[in-house]
Amino acid sequence: MTSKPISLSLRLRELAQVFLKLGTLGFGGPQAHSAMANDEAVVRRQWLTAEQFTEGLAVCEILPGPASTQMGIYIGYVRAGQIGAFVAGLCFIAPAFLIVVMLSWGYFRFQGVLQLDDLFLGISPVVTAIILAFCWKLGKKTIEDGWRMGVAIATFLITTFTSINVLLQFIGAGLLGLWIFHPPARSRLSLILPPICLETSPTTPLALSSFWGLERIDELNTHLAAHFCRSSSRSSSRDTAHSLTVCWNAL
Structure with a gap:
């Protein structure tokens, strides 16, 4: 009930x-x-x-x-x-x-x-x-594994003994997480552009994942990004390039 x-x-x-x-x-x-x-x-x-x-x-x-x-x-x-x-x-x-x-x-x-x-x-x-x-x-x-523990300890030491801006620490940790936890890439380009924008099949919200935490964006933004990426799969090669640019700028 x-x-x-x-x-x-x-x-x-x-x-x-x-x-x-x-x-x-x-x-x-x-x-x-x-x-x-x-x-x-x-x-x-x-x-x-x-x-x-x-x-x-x-x-x-x-x-x-x-x-x-x-x-x-x-x-x-x-x-x-x-x-x-x-x-x-x-x-x-x-x-x-x-x-x-x-x-x-x-x-x-x-x-x-x-x-x-x-x-x-x-x-x-x-x-x-x-x-x-x-x-x-x-x-x-x-902190569920050794990698996260290492990042936490490194960040603690950096914050304690240096004056590096917190924003730079977040960006650095995000890039490190992208490199560590990203699934095996088919190409170098897939590490830069959202993997979903390289697909030719219709996009679902769950497919917008593994790129800077896109699986966690709210439902409205998921549908918006999915719309842009679906349009790229149905267009010509020139339109596809344009849609990829739209996806990149939207993100």
């Missing part, structure tokens, strides 16, 4: 409750916020799978702006579409904005109070522990 679908209004209400709580109690910066969001959205409520959360976090980390806010918007979109993204983002940002305004006033009003410094000194270890616990839980689910 299947469960009854949850209405949009109820999903929006749940998103508002969760992200109001996270926005009010989520001390510790983006990493701690991401850990708390993972606990709420993945562990407790199963709004996302661990893989969906990890992939969303990876994308948000390489985008400009606060990753934790972007993760909230991403979770809201997965749960309830564009309206859910707006509700989650607003409910996550609004408490922090009000708290910062009040704390700014209080800081300059009571500046020099020793107890205030002691309070923040006590909070810092808790934040560190939350981040470490999140890394442990996430690592157990995503």
Whole structure:
């Protein structure tokens, strides 16, 4: 017996409750916020799978702006579409904005109070522990073999002892993953262009895989890419070259 679908209004209400709580109690910066969001959205409520959360976090980390806010918007979109993204983002940002305004006033009003410094000194270890616990839980689910463990250790060392930009680390790890996990290629060209664009048979969404994680793009983009690639299989050689260019630019 299947469960009854949850209405949009109820999903929006749940998103508002969760992200109001996270926005009010989520001390510790983006990493701690991401850990708390993972606990709420993945562990407790199963709004996302661990893989969906990890992939969303990876994308948000390489985008400009606060990753934790972007993760909230991403979770809201997965749960309830564009309206859910707006509700989650607003409910996550609004408490922090009000708290910062009040704390700014209080800081300059009571500046020099020793107890205030002691309070923040006590909070810092808790934040560190939350981040470490999140890394442990996430690592157990995503690091499944020696290759991934090696990439994780290398990234940890690079981040700790160098100042290489995080974006470059993501790009490098993605290229390494493409080289390690890509199925045997028929030609060098298949390592550069999406393998599906080299096929002449009609395209299905599942065939759009193994090229920079294309098997994980959402359904709308899958159908769009499939449309472009199907058109290439039905056209002449000149049109095929044009369609390949369209596929490449769309990706």
